[in-house]
Amino acid sequence: MVDGWLDYTLRTVALGAALLGGMSGALGAFVFLRRQSMAGDAIAHATLPGVVLAFLLTGQREPQLLLLGAALAGSAGVLLWMAITRWSRVKQDSALGIVLSTFLGGGVLLLNLVQNRPGAYQAGLNHFLFGQAATLLSRDVAILAAGALGVGLLLLLFWKEFQLLSFDRPFGASLGWPMQRLDIGFTLLVVAVIVLGLQSVGVVLMSALLVAPAAAARQWVDGLGAMVLLAAALGAVAGVSGTLLSALWAGLATGPLIVLCASILVLVSLLWAPRRGIVWRQLDRLAAQARLR
Amino acid sequence: MGASLEIQLIAVAAAVACALVGVFLVLRRMALMADAISHTVLLGIVLSFFVVQDLHSPWLLLGAALMGVATVALVEALQRSGLVAEDAAIALVFPALFSLAVLLIGLYARNVHLDADVVLMGELALAPFERVLLFGLDLPQSLVTLTGILLLNLLAIGLFYKELKLSTFDPVLAATLGIAPALLHYGLMALVAVTAVGAFDSVGAVLVVALIVTPPAAAHLLTDDLQRMLLLSAGIGAGSALSGYWLARWLDSNIAGSMALMAGVWFCVVWAAAPERGLLALLRRQARQRWQVAERVLALHLRSAEEEGAPNLVDRLPERLRWEPKFARQVLRRAEANGLVQYQAGGLVLTERGRQQAGYSSSRITGSS
Structure with a gap:
């Protein structure tokens, strides 16, 4: 374990996971409150065709290029989702399912084409699905740090706007704020964070990293500011502990471990958070029953 | 198989x-x-x-x-x-x-x-x-x-x-x-x-x-x-x-x-x-409704001008209804084709149908029978 701490690679990966957990936790607080938790899942899946297309069109495997492709495809998916819910009777959940499966299906189709070619993209689907946190380089961590800084600044800058977007959108609209544009802007920010997380935790689990810290934090505090800070902290804790656990049991995938750590945090919070927690509520009920008797 | x-x-x-x-x-x-x-x-x-x-x-x-x-x-x-x-x-x-x-x-x-x-x-x-x-x-x-x-x-x-x-x-x-x-x-x-x-x-x-x-x-x-x-x-x-x-x-x-x-x-x-429920049907419906509303507004305007005895100069329509001149011309053409208005002695007057339309719309708007 001590050796592990001194290990440069491990430190890099842990720092990257902490940054990722922190920023997705902070942003996830808004996603959670806006009841868009499943949107993260759909966006993450929708990025696949972008990754493959970026590779197909340029023939390069530069991570930045692939991330750009992912961001474009994710944004297209989000806009399609918003368009379907706005201009048809199809409900939000079905629209998410449609976008998710169509984009992922298209991505799989393209990926298979690429893989059928000689000397092609061997990284394969597994990396995309579960990420490869172990391959994080200091350059990737620098990108993650820049991303985290950007997310933090944008949240501070648009704090009031995003707050109103989450709690009382009609009031914002009545003030003459461009809520539609804010909505799109916020969702594109979510796309950006998801794309940054793809490399380390992958598609399937990125949505959990967005939602779980926020759900845990919500149980402990009521104020938005406190919730965002706590969610960021819990996300970072989940990131670091998942990384350490995966170093301890060599070979276990980091992404699923991070998600499992975040899920344990949620479970503990749901059970034990003061006042809201299930255990406390049961105790309260028992006490009330005792008083009545 | x-x-x-x-x-x-x-x-x-x-x-x-x-x-x-x-x-x-x-x-x-x-x-x-x-x-x-x-x-x-x-x-x-x-x-x-x-x-x-x-x-x-x-x-x-x-x-x-x-x-x-x-x-x-x-x-x-x-x-x-x-x-x-x-x-x-x-x-x-x-x-x-x-x-x-x-x-x-x-x-x-x-x-x-x-x-x-x-x-x-x-x-x-x-x-x-x-x-x-x-x-x-x-x-x-x-x-x-x-x-x-x-x-x-x-x-x-x-x-x-x-x-x-x-x-x-x-x-x-x-x-x-x-x-x-x-x-x-x-x-x-x-x-x-x-x-x-x-x-x-x-x-x-x-x-x-x-x-x-x-x-x-x-x-x-x-x-x-x-x-x-x-x-x-x-x-x-x-x-x-x-x-x-x-x-x-x-x-x-x-x-x-x-x-x-x-x-x-x-x-x-x-x-x-x-x-x-398709997008094309939606667009078509929206376009149709836009013209219908415009034609009714025109009919209402002409009727109130009639009641006030004010002259209703075609040239001033865009200004009074705040329409683009081009849009106003299109509305006039449609209203004429639909038999709501006609030109008489250089002025624009409502036909019987146009009057009905205006009466119907104003009662709809004011809520009276």
Whole structure:
């Protein structure tokens, strides 16, 4: 374990996971409150065709290029989702399912084409699905740090706007704020964070990293500011502990471990958070029953 | 049967089975439960594999189906606790269970052919290689499984059609009439789980989501009638399966991915062109309403000008109604063509019909009879 701490690679990966957990936790607080938790899942899946297309069109495997492709495809998916819910009777959940499966299906189709070619993209689907946190380089961590800084600044800058977007959108609209544009802007920010997380935790689990810290934090505090800070902290804790656990049991995938750590945090919070927690509520009920008797 | 025909039959059976149960999921706004179930069945398969130690045992299907129902129960328990919202409950439960499955495979089942890729994407092209003998016929294993599941779905929907319909559209009335909504609900979820498991065994989890959600959503844009929606949904599902198969064959690529893509493409076609709820119909309606409103405004304006005895100079219309001159000219032309106004002695006057129109509109606006 001590050796592990001194290990440069491990430190890099842990720092990257902490940054990722922190920023997705902070942003996830808004996603959670806006009841868009499943949107993260759909966006993450929708990025696949972008990754493959970026590779197909340029023939390069530069991570930045692939991330750009992912961001474009994710944004297209989000806009399609918003368009379907706005201009048809199809409900939000079905629209998410449609976008998710169509984009992922298209991505799989393209990926298979690429893989059928000689000397092609061997990284394969597994990396995309579960990420490869172990391959994080200091350059990737620098990108993650820049991303985290950007997310933090944008949240501070648009704090009031995003707050109103989450709690009382009609009031914002009545003030003459461009809520539609804010909505799109916020969702594109979510796309950006998801794309940054793809490399380390992958598609399937990125949505959990967005939602779980926020759900845990919500149980402990009521104020938005406190919730965002706590969610960021819990996300970072989940990131670091998942990384350490995966170093301890060599070979276990980091992404699923991070998600499992975040899920344990949620479970503990749901059970034990003061006042809201299930255990406390049961105790309260028992006490009330005792008083009545 | 040739392999090509067999694959197409498997694809169609999977598509129709999914599209039928999908109708009820979509109408109950539980489409994303399909996404969750299709992921967590992996954990069911892994756990039952640990028990029976055989990848081809039918117990795996049962374990997966049970895990599907357990997922739904867990999500709903979390919702009922009131601690997190519905969408968050799904988003918390299925990644946790899925991660657990992936880790368990990594820990204990490395050497077993239990790849996450295969689980998610399926390999339909390989389906004809696993065969069974049934009534003396040599058939692909997955064709038999999926046909069985399709028949099961048909039977269940046929038997409980009224109950499903009522509890979907009016759960309160259904409960009052003594239909147990919870029982029906979990029955439906078990059906979804069995369908998802059976389908994802051959076509992969992603395709299951595509086939459960997309065809019913497209069918819902075409009709309000449940029976017709079921038929249309099955048809669109089968169409997606066949067109997806041929696209994949033409491109020499993954069949499941191609079918999911084609389902999305067909949805977009329906969304654009549906007779009443399509985008084109919507645009046409909006344009028509815009002209109708403008013509009524014109008629009202002329009538009030008549009553006040004020001259209504055509040239001043754009200024008084704040219309672009070009728009005003178009409105005038349409109003004249529709017989609402006519030119008399150089001025613009309302016809009898135009007067009616104006009277009707002003009474509508002021609310008087």
